[in-house]
Amino acid sequence: MDLTTPSLPEETPRLPQLDDYAALIGAAELQELRQLAHGLCGRRVTMVNTTASGGGVAEILNRLVPLMQELGLSVRWEMMKGGEEFFAITKAIHNALHGLPFEARPEWFELFLQVTEQNRARIPLDDDFVVIHDPQPVALVQARDGLKNRWVWRCHIDLSRPNISLWNFLRPFVERYDASLFSAPAFTQGLPIPQYLFYPAIDPLSDKNRPLEPEVVQSVLERFGIDPKRPVLTQVSRFDRLKDPVGVIQAYRKVRKYEDCQLVLAGGSATDDPEGEAVLGEVRDAAGIDPDIHILSLPPWSHLEINALQRGSTIVLQKSLREGFGLTVSEALLKKKPVVASAVGGIPSQVIHKTTGMLVHSVEGAAYQIRFLLSNPGFARQLGENGYEHVKENFLLTHNIKRYLLLFLILLQPS
Amino acid sequence: MIQAAEPFQFVAASYLIRIRTERAWTLAELAAHLTSVPPSSISYHTIQSLESHHYTSFSNDFAQWVAAACNETLLGEELGAIDLRDFVALEDLRRTLVETLASYLGRNPHSADRPGFEPFFFCEANEFALPTEIQATNLEELSKGIQQLSLQSLHYHFINSRIRLQLKTNDFSHWIARNLGLPVLAEDLNRVDFYTNTLEGVRAEIIEMIDPWI
Secondary structure, three states, rough: OEEOOOOOOOOOOOOHHHHHHHHHOOOOHHHHHHHHHHHOOOOOOEEEOOOOOHHHHHHHHHHHHHHHHHHOEEEEEEEOOOOHHHHHHHHHHHHHOOOOOOOOOOOHHHHHHHHHHHHHHHHHOOOEEEEEEOOOOOOHHHHOOOOOOOEEOOOOOOOOOOHHHHHHHHHHHHHOEEEEOOOOOOHHHOOOOOOOOOOOEOOOOOOOOOOOOOOHHHHHHHHHHOOOOOOEEEEEOOOOOOOHHHHHHHHHHHHHOOOOOOEEEEEEOOOOOOOHHHHHHHHHHHHHHOOOEEEEEEEEOOOOHHHHHHHHEEEEOOHHHHHHHHHHHHHHHHOOOOOEEEOOOOOHHOOOOOOOEEOOOOOHHHHHHHHHHHHHHHHHHHHHHHHHHHHHHOHHHHHHHHHHHHHHHHOOOOO | OOOOOOOEEEEEEEEEEEEEEEOOHHHHHHHHHHHHHOHHHHHHOOOOOOHOOOOOOOOOOOHHHHHOOOOOHHHHHHOOOOHHHOOHHHHHHHHHHHHHHHHOOOOOOOOOOOOOOOEEEEEEEEEEEEEEEEEEOOOHHHHHHHHHHHHHHHEEEEEHHHHHHHHOOOOHHHHHHHHHHHHHHHHHHOOOOOOOHHHHHHHOOOHHHHOOOO
């Protein structure tokens, strides 16, 4: 079955404030955040990235900035501007830093520096702390000459196997920062500046993660034609070959020999991404006419639907071939769902094999572990419970805020 | 109820993890780095890791990596069995880790250079410990304060404290013995097993032990 989403009734709850997180993280944690922030009250912070919406970085900053402001810091969020050609180059840079081939053209580097210069003239960069997100704005650090503020580079991507010629171009800029932040130890490059571990985080009170009434979950499943009485396997991710949606279908078929289950592949809209559309076609071809495979091409604002689909699932899958951090795993674990996921990128930080989920390396492995969990619901439930605790202790937005506060306090200490 | 002359000062502890540049692909590399990384890194992978290993097989990162990434389960058990309660100095702990590894590699030389599935990344923790507004002058207040601690702060007072105090005890037992003159309770608390418990489990057991004395 292939559906586009019907929308849920409009609901715009007020933005959560710090006190709202106490029920989940405890009053003590919240008090500690306030105590740490006290030493930074009035300090000015500028966050710089390249987009206000879309993508994990914007999603985190959207919540991080107001909560840090509530803690008494003066936080500004600036977006780097550049034309189509610049962003085509930075996309190639992004892919090359993930290890894909890169054809280094001198004019690309020139344009990269030229756009950096234009933004440097436009964005005030003299706040106490300047946090630059990802490689696109990395060269803004040239603006620090003559300033006494602290500069931080937050790298959200896996730098473990970068294209060397490109990395040699970027590295001198990175080395001018006071600190660098990585999502996993394996993503680092042995930099001479301090490298800190900053896990990405999910907001437990966002529409994508907040608790839902069982009736809401049920109604979403029913509207998509999913039978809540039979096991539901779900993978939430955009239609991208690196997420291996066809591999997920193959695994499901192997499971179907033993279990009467359904498969949900829920992903972002493919209309603005030619490759995504092609992959969606491949997925539809692979699914054929099986009425128990639900391919849901959802618009980007379908957070509540995604939330309900995850909550309504028996097992959540993330069978990626390559992955940055894979926060959809944390989203599922927060909902106490047993997860079967590939041991790639940041997933092993979230899924401790046989403890907070099951790690796999192949279609066959995924199919076997799904069958195992369907046959052992008690064990699956325990994985979900452990996973919930693991996320609660490591991957929430409040942890991210705490890490920033600690970092700023460290940076204020005399070197 | 006995009142202490000197109050117990609760602390809010937080940690930021720094990723070091040393990494080990083999047991030989692990052994080499173990001798040279700073004590803070030894502490992070053994004492600090107890905070996050409450549901993994081994209580320290070295044992976990050796078993999971190198498939050297015997060595994993040997490293995992090193009991932090026996140490008050990180250099002694380092020496024991190095000797355990050297002894194993002496018996199994072929294991030294076989690469693991993934490397071991050395890290260390920057600690921030700030006094809170909460103090205790008797057991009831101590129990209440412990119930309000974050897990990191509980870890700071109950586990990290062993190295800080340079005594084979924890902050709570130390204060109870010195200020309330209750050595039996102090000793009982010190026997709470932080290896086989989650930190929440440790907290519950501590409270359960203190409450009958109130």
